[in-house]
Amino acid sequence: MERHDLFLLNDSVASFMIRSATLTQAWLLRLNALLPTLRKGDTFKVTVVHRSVSFEFEGWIQVNRCSPVATSSDLNGYSYLVQKDYESHILSEEQGYDGLNKTEPLLDTAPKLFGLMPRGVHIEQSSPLYPFELTEKESLWAKNVTRLYEEAKQNQWSADTDIEWDAIPDLPPDIETAIAQVMTYLAENEFSALYIPGKFLSKISPYYMELVMFLGTIIYDETRHIEVFSRRANAKKIGLQYSTTATQRSLYSLFIEKDYFKTSFLLHVLGEGTFLDLLDFLIKYAPDPVTKKIVTLAKKDEQRHVNYGLVHVKALIQANPKRMDYLKDAVESRKAYLDEMNQENELLLSSLAILAGGSDEEGYELGYERVQQLKKRMGENRIRRMIECGFDEETAKEISMSHTANFM
Amino acid sequence: MASLMVGVVAYDPKVVLIWEIIRDYAKEKKFDLDYVLFSNYETQVQALLNKKVDLAWNTNVAWIRTKKSAPFAEALLMRDTDINFTSMFIAHEDSNIHTLEDIKNKRIGFGSFDSAQAFILPAYYLKKEGLEPNRDYTMNRVDSDLGKHGDTGRSEYEILEKLKNKEYDAIALATSTWMRMIELGLAGSSFRPFYKSSGYSHCNFTNVTPNASYVNEFVEFMIGMDTKRSDITKMMEMEALSTWVKTGNEELNGYDELEKAMEWLNLF
Ligand SMILES: [Fe+2]
Ligand SMILES: [Fe+2]
Numbered sequence: 001m002e003r004h005d006l007f008l009l010n011d012s013v014a015s016f017m018i019r020s021a022t023l024t025q026a027w028l029l030r031l032n033a034l035l036p037t038l039r040k041g042d043t044f045k046v047t048v049v050h051r052s053v054s055f056e057f058e059g060w061i062q063v064n065r066c067s068p069v070a071t072s073s074d075l076n077g078y079s080y081l082v083q084k085d086y087e088s089h090i091l092s093e094e095q096g097y098d099g100l101n102k103t104e105p106l107l108d109t110a111p112k113l114f115g116l117m118p119r120g121v122h123i124e125q126s127s128p129l130y131p132f133e134l135t136e137k138e139s140l141w142a143k144n145v146t147r148l149y150e151e152a153k154q155n156q157w158s159a160d161t162d163i164e165w166d167a168i169p170d171l172p173p174d175i176e177t178a179i180a181q182v183m184t185y186l187a188e189n190e191f192s193a194l195y196i197p198g199k200f201l202s203k204i205s206p207y208y209m210e211l212v213m214f215l216g217t218i219i220y221d222e223t224r225h226i227e228v229f230s231r232r233a234n235a236k237k238i239g240l241q242y243s244t245t246a247t248q249r250s251l252y253s254l255f256i257e258k259d260y261f262k263t264s265f266l267l268h269v270l271g272e273g274t275f276l277d278l279l280d281f282l283i284k285y286a287p288d289p290v291t292k293k294i295v296t297l298a299k300k301d302e303q304r305h306v307n308y309g310l311v312h313v314k315a316l317i318q319a320n321p322k323r324m325d326y327l328k329d330a331v332e333s334r335k336a337y338l339d340e341m342n343q344e345n346e347l348l349l350s351s352l353a354i355l356a357g358g359s360d361e362e363g364y365e366l367g368y369e370r371v372q373q374l375k376k377r378m379g380e381n382r383i384r385r386m387i388e389c390g391f392d393e394e395t396a397k398e399i400s401m402s403h404t405a406n407f408m
Numbered sequence: 409m410a411s412l413m414v415g416v417v418a419y420d421p422k423v424v425l426i427w428e429i430i431r432d433y434a435k436e437k438k439f440d441l442d443y444v445l446f447s448n449y450e451t452q453v454q455a456l457l458n459k460k461v462d463l464a465w466n467t468n469v470a471w472i473r474t475k476k477s478a479p480f481a482e483a484l485l486m487r488d489t490d491i492n493f494t495s496m497f498i499a500h501e502d503s504n505i506h507t508l509e510d511i512k513n514k515r516i517g518f519g520s521f522d523s524a525q526a527f528i529l530p531a532y533y534l535k536k537e538g539l540e541p542n543r544d545y546t547m548n549r550v551d552s553d554l555g556k557h558g559d560t561g562r563s564e565y566e567i568l569e570k571l572k573n574k575e576y577d578a579i580a581l582a583t584s585t586w587m588r589m590i591e592l593g594l595a596g597s598s599f600r601p602f603y604k605s606s607g608y609s610h611c612n613f614t615n616v617t618p619n620a621s622y623v624n625e626f627v628e629f630m631i632g633m634d635t636k637r638s639d640i641t642k643m644m645e646m647e648a649l650s651t652w653v654k655t656g657n658e659e660l661n662g663y664d665e666l667e668k669a670m671e672w673l674n675l676f
Contacts, residue, residue: 023595028590051506055589056599057497059583062607065650086650113638124644129638280459 003036011082013037014044025058031060036124040087049077096120097209102146102249106213110135110207119209138319139261142312146210152217155304157297158229168235168290174359175287176353178351182282183233185348187407189275192251193305194222196267200260214308216224221301228294228319246278246345252404253334261316261323262330268309270331270399271304273385277378278407279355285356285370310389317390324395328402335402345404378407410620411442414613415461418445419559419576421647429643439629448555449522454475463626466614467557469675472667473613476676483612483660485627487649491659492607494583495525495533498568499600503577506602508537510614515546517567517576521556521675524608524666526567530580531539532669533605546600548576561585568594609662612655627653627654 013033018027022077034044048054051380061068063081070081095117097103105119113127136142142148154388171179195216204212233240236347254271256336279299286292349371356374358368379400387394416423427443434441444461446452449470457477458462463484466474467639489604503514511534521525527549529539541547550567553560564581568589571579583604589595613630615623630652631641644650653659671674 022595022599023590024597025590028587031590052600052602055604056586057589058604059494060599061497062492063489063584065488112636125635126641127638127644229549284477323533405647 001053002313009097012043014046016046017077018046018048018053018057019050021050023050023053023060025199028060032064032165033264035066035084036088038084039091040253043081045081047079047080048078048403051078054078055119058211064233071301073248087125089124096236097146097213100222104143104146105137105141105208105210107207108137110137110205111357114207116206117208130205134200134260135204135205135207136207138316140204140211140312142211142308142315144307144311145214147213148308150212150215152221152301152304155300156220157224159224159231163294165231165235168232169288170236170350171287172359173238173374174354176185176236177241178354178359179287180233180236180238180289181347181351182241182355182361183229184347185247185351187229187233187240188247188251189271190222190225190229192254192408193267193272194226195220195255196263197222199255200263219303219310221305225301226338227294228298232291232294237376239284244345244347245341246343247348247406249341250343250404250408253337253404254408257334259330261313262327264309265327266330266334267408268305269313269385269389270382270403272305272309272381273379275302276306276381276401277381281352281374283369285352287355293328306385310385314389321390323389328395331402332398334404338404338406345406410420411440412463412626414441414443415455415459415464416443417449417452417465417556417559418447419556420555423516423599425645426643429639432507433633433640436562436584437627437629441626441629447509449473449557450555456614459617462615462617462620465585465612466612467559468608468610468612468663468666469522469528469670471558471612471668472499472663473612474616479618480618481616482623483655483663484517484623485630486611486617486653486655486659487647488653489584489603489649490610490612493525493610493651493662493663495530495605496583496601496605497530497576497578497580497603498571498586499602500571500574500576501598501600502574505578505600508534508603508634510537510547511539511578512547514577515548515575517548517550517579519549519563519581520551520554520556521549521673522554522556523563524610525585526558526564526580528669528673528675529605529608529666530592532665533603533670535672548574558582560675561588565589565594565671571599572596581642589601605645607662608665609655 012275014235038044046057048057057080061080067081067087068080070085072079090113094106110132111123113123113129115127115130145273149352197218201212201215206212230240254263274300279302282295283299284294286295319379352371353364353367355364355367356364356370382400382403383393383396386399387393414488423445431443432440441534444594446455449467452464453474454468455461456474458638505511505514521527529546539545550563552566564585567576567581569581570576584596635641635644
């Protein structure tokens with residue numbers, strides 16, 4: 001084919017006219033920046049006016065793994081049709097999160113070179129390999145995660161403006177002490193709920209960006225819970241009360257778990273699930289409207305966290321029912337550790353009884369009875385949630401029996 | 409059998425990083441390969457000729473020297489970027505040089521005497537045009553990092569400085585170096601390229617043992633590298649190649665002019 005025809009025929013993606021007397025740094029940047037946007041085999045056209053620049057441009061072509069497909073010179077200068085001879089990027093066929101649709105990653109495994117980047121970008125071949133450990137869609141993804149992220153955004157609340165801190169009444173010392181103790185316990189557990197997703201977040205490939213973003217909302221939710229529970233305990237003279245080894249051992253045994261799936265089950269399904277019932281109890285028996293509002297708002301957040309766990313665990317069990325045994329093992333080995341010591345937080349249970357009944361003898365007996373009913377309800381709901389996840393009733397019952405007496 | 413030993417010249421700290429990646433990769437592929445660092449190409453060529461190493465990663469000058477002493481030496485493999493390597497002449501705009509003929513009676517700066525790209529070949533290209541040194545033009549040279557055969561590029565940066573100060577009217581250097589200089593902002597607006605050479609061959613892996621069994625294994629190993637792996641792409645970026653290429657006849661012909669040039673300059 002005649003050279004001239006090639007120029008006419010070309011469907012080159014860019015065309016430049018270089019008029020400067022040297023190949024300037026600016027031109028070099030412009031040419032270099034063009035390359036990543038081209039595919040292997042793409043052509044572009046460059047005309048240089050000055051002879052000296054033609055030497056430089058030919059050098060540029062050679063150094064940048066391109067080749068001149070056609071060249072010509074006339075009164076206008078020296079023209080080149082240049083082809084890029086290599087592929088610099090792995091092109092993404094996905095769009096990634098757009099804030100509009102229920103987006104979902106298409107691949108079962110995150111691309112190997114996927115780094116700190118949003119899904120949908122084109123990755124340069126020489127990009128470094130990040131050591132993300134969690135790269136399998138199955139072990140991470142839940143169908144509702146994008147929707148939950150949207151819900152989380154819409155339901156944010158403020159520990160400052162949504163809570164009327166000044167409206168907390170002066171309560172009888174017994175009641176205020178019980179509230180402070182319960183809040184102390186809650187805040188401890190919220191730290192667990194903050195640190196555990198935080199621990200896994202950095203191991204998850206950003207390819208699953210909606211999940212990463214959702215975990216980000218969990219982290220802020222839990223931060224807010226830590227704030228409001230601590231603030232409520234400190235709102236009156238009595239202040240934060242006692243931590244217990246029972247609670248700490250329980251949280252510790254969860255904290256050291258290395259498996260994301262097991263943790264998701266233990267924390268979101270069993271732990272936060274049980275917390276929903278506890279928060280319900282507090283909504284009912286909190287002695288003042290401000291505290292009621294705090295636990296009501298916290299419960300809404302927890303419901304989202306539980307919903308992620310339910311759908312996540314359900315999908316994994318559906319794909320392989322043997323995983324039920326795997327989760328049962330996780331609960332039982334945790335129980336074996338916890339059984340080494342008395343595992344009930346008696347300070348908490350006693351405070352709940354005071355809130356639900358009162359501190360006098362009769363009231364306390366009634367409160368105690370109500371706490372017993374709460375524990376029963378917690379067990380039933382745990383079983384119900386596990387059945388929702390696909391567990392058979394018997395396994396669910398066994399697991400529920402072995403669940404930590406600390407609730408989380 | 410002992411490991412296949414490849415000699416490489418340590419012209420830059422990154423050479424170690426490059427060869428550690430290659431060695432790790434070889435280990436993974438159960439290919440028994442190791443490397444030896446040399447401080448200069450003359451020692452490396454001697455070691456290759458004395459069979460102290462099995463293969464050597466040679467510059468074009470080292471390759472021509474090896475071939476002189478061992479006529480059966482073979483060039484096995486090169487980087488794609490070793491093919492059609494080119495050099496340029498750059499003039500200062502005040503020196504009024506627009507073509508090769510214009511260098512008559514001018515001061516021309518070259519790089520180290522063992523650098524094919526910045527001295528040997530550019531000087532030879534002038535000779536081919538009938539321009540004899542110190543008759544038609546003044547030949548100046550900056551010899552630095554001798555033994556590295558121009559790998560460090562230092563002499564090219566030094567002659568650029570002299571061109572800037574108008575101690576020279578024009579200089580010779582590798583096109584790739586010039587591109588780097590533009591990128592670094594060293595190529596000011598007062599410089600005018602006026603010549604770019606045709607392509608010649610640059611480095612290769614050299615073997616001097618006829619019918620050695622490891623030759624094919626080595627070539628297959630290198631060519632078979634998984635370029636999708638990020639350690640390999642990183643290595644290739646550092647070593648400035650996108651693919652390894654077997655040295656064929658055309659590539660071998662790319663050394664012919666250098667051989668003539670070295671003869672002319674008495675560089676054996
Ligand atoms: Fe929480
Ligand atoms: Fe939570």
